[in-house]
Amino acid sequence: MAGIYRAIRTCAAASRRGLAAAADPSKEAAAAGLRAAAAASTGRKGRDREDGRRVQWVFLGCPGVGKGTYASRLSQLLDVPHIATGDLVRDALAAPGPLSKQLAEIVNHGKLVSDEIIINLLSKRLEEGEEKGELGFILDGFPRTIRQAEILEGVTDIDLVINLKLREEALLAKCLGRRMCSQCGGNFNVADINIEGENGGPRMYMPPLLPPPQCESKLISRADDTEEVVKERLRVYHDLSKPVEEFYRARGKLLEFNLPGGIPESWPKLLEALNLDDPDNERSAAA
Numbered sequence: 003m004a005g006i007y008r009a010i011r012t013c014a015a016a017s018r019r020g021l022a023a024a025a026d027p028s029k030e031a032a033a034a035g036l037r038a039a040a041a042a043s044t045g046r047k048g049r050d051r052e053d054g055r056r057v058q059w060v061f062l063g064c065p066g067v068g069k070g071t072y073a074s075r076l077s078q079l080l081d082v083p084h085i086a087t088g089d090l091v092r093d094a095l096a097a098p099g100p101l102s103k104q105l106a107e108i109v110n111h112g113k114l115v116s117d118e119i120i121i122n123l124l125s126k127r128l129e130e131g132e133e134k135g136e137l138g139f140i141l142d143g144f145p146r147t148i149r150q151a152e153i154l155e156g157v158t159d160i161d162l163v164i165n166l167k168l169r170e171e172a173l174l175a176k177c178l179g180r181r182m183c184s185q186c187g188g189n190f191n192v193a194d195i196n197i198e199g200e201n202g203g204p205r206m207y208m209p210p211l212l213p214p215p216q217c218e219s220k221l222i223s224r225a226d227d228t229e230e231v232v233k234e235r236l237r238v239y240h241d242l243s244k245p246v247e248e249f250y251r252a253r254g255k256l257l258e259f260n261l262p263g264g265i266p267e268s269w270p271k272l273l274e275a276l277n278l279d280d281p282d283n284e285r286s287a288a289a
C-alpha cells in the first residue's frame with residue numbers, strides 16, 4: 003500500500019485547487035498513475051488475498067446507528083484496524099493549539115469539518131498504520147461527502163461498503179444515551195429502546211448497554227451529543243452523506259443492512275449477511 007495515503011493528500015490538494023483533470027493533462031496522467039499503483043499494490047478484491055492485503059471496508063450510516071460498535075467488532079474479527087474519523091477529530095480537539103479551537107467551533111455545532119482537514123488527519127493515520135505494517139482497514143465516518151468518496155475511490159480499492167440502517171425514532175435516543183468511561187475508555191449506552199413494530203412487524207427492542215460498577219461514577223458524554231447538535235448532525239447526514247450511499251450503490255459496492263435490534267440480535271445477522279463466522283459468537287454477541 004506504500005504511498006497510497008500520501009496520494010490521498012495529493013489528490014485532495016489537486017481537487018481543492020479546482021484542477022479538473024481534463025483541464026490539466028499532467029494531472030490526468032498523475033491520477034491514472036495513482037490508480038495503477040493502487041491496483042498493483044493492493045491487488046484485486048477479496049478477503050484473504052494472495053498479496054497479503056486484508057479487507058478495505060467502509061461503514062456508512064447516520065449518527066447513532068452503531069457504526070463504531072460493529073466496525074470495531076469486525077476489525078477484531080478480521081484483524082484490521084478500525085479507523086473512525088470522529089475519533090481522529092476528537093484526538094485533534096484534545097491536543098492544544100489553533101486546530102483544536104477551529105475544530106471545536108465546527109464539531110460542537112454539528113457541522114462537518116473541511117475535507118482538507120479530515121483528509122490530512124486520515125492520511126496521517128493511514129501512513130502511521132502503513133509504517134506499523136497494517137494490511138487493511140475498516141473506515142467509520144469516512145467518506146462523508148461525495149468529494150471525499152471520489153478522492154478515496156481514486157487512490158485505492160474499497161472492497162465493500164456496509165450501510166447500517168436503524169429506524170429514525172431510535173437514532174436520537176441512541177445518540178443521547180451514549181456514555182464513555184473517562185478512565186478505561188469503554189463505550190456504553192443508557193438508552194432503553196422499545197418501540198412498536200413497523201407495518202405490523204415485531205417490536206424493536208434495544209436494551210441499554212450498561213457499564214460495569216467500576217465505571218459507573220466515571221461516565222461522560224460527548225460534547226456534541228446534545229439534542230440540538232444531534233438533530234443538526236442528522237440533518238447534515240441527510241444532506242451531504244446520503245448521496246455517498248448512491249455513489250457506492252452505483253458502483254455495486256453497497257451492502258444495505260437494517261439493524262433488527264440490539265447487539266445480540268444484530269451481530270449474528272450481520273455476520274450472516276457478510277458470510278463470516280465468529281468463532282466466539284455467543285460470548286461476543288452477549289457482550
Ligand SMILES: Nc1ncnc2c1ncn2[C@@H]1O[C@H](COP(=O)(O)OP(=O)(O)O)[C@@H](O)[C@H]1O
Nearest residue numbers: 065066087088091109113114115120143144146
Ligand atoms: N469524514 C468526515 N468529514 C467531515 N467531518 C467529519 C468526518 N468524520 C468526522 N467528522 C467530524 O467529527 C464529528 C464527530 O464524528 P463521528 O464521531 O463520526 O460522529 P457521528 O456520531 O455524527 O457519526 C462530526 O460531527 C464531524 O464534525
